[in-house]
Amino acid sequence: MTTTVQLLDSLDVPHGVPQMKLWTEHLPIQIKNQGNTFVCWAYVAAKHYEYVRAITYPDDPHISFSVQQLIDGVCPSPRKVDKKGGYKWRASSALQWIVDNGLATEADYPMAPYRGCFRQLMSNWKFRASSVKLIPDGDEDEVIRVVAKHPIAACVEVYPSFIKLEKGVYRGPTPEETSKG
Structure with missing residues (x-):
């Protein structure tokens, strides 16, 4: 299956959902480059939890959550860990x-x-989440509804077309990018 880059002028927003929500006005958004260590999933999960908590409890002080605890605790098998720890x-x-x-x-x-x-990590941490909701692939209406409430978590393979994107909606790498290597 080939995915192409497609820029859209607008999205069809479901009824009752705001046309725009800029979460950066309320949250200290930080872009992290974890390098080539295969731990982007841990950054995404920790930051997502951090941001949803900040939105849910806006009067509480902002708290940064541990990426390292996820890296250490989720580890499926020491044999699957690369020499950089990812x-x-x-x-x-x-x-x-x-x-x-x-x-x-x-x-x-x-x-x-x-x-x-x-x-053997402690599991009695003060901060807990109650549930996780997965959005089915391709369900753009549901993505829009959820983003109206809080940011969503997503990992993105970074291709040159993504890095060069200045506006619009990123729809995936170009065929030329996916055919390399």
């Missing part, structure tokens, strides 16, 4: 891990150089 995983699985185990703050469980997998 491994491929799904952001949705990491979000479910937060529901099941809770998540520490960045201050309590900071980023560290490669440490390997830790199976």
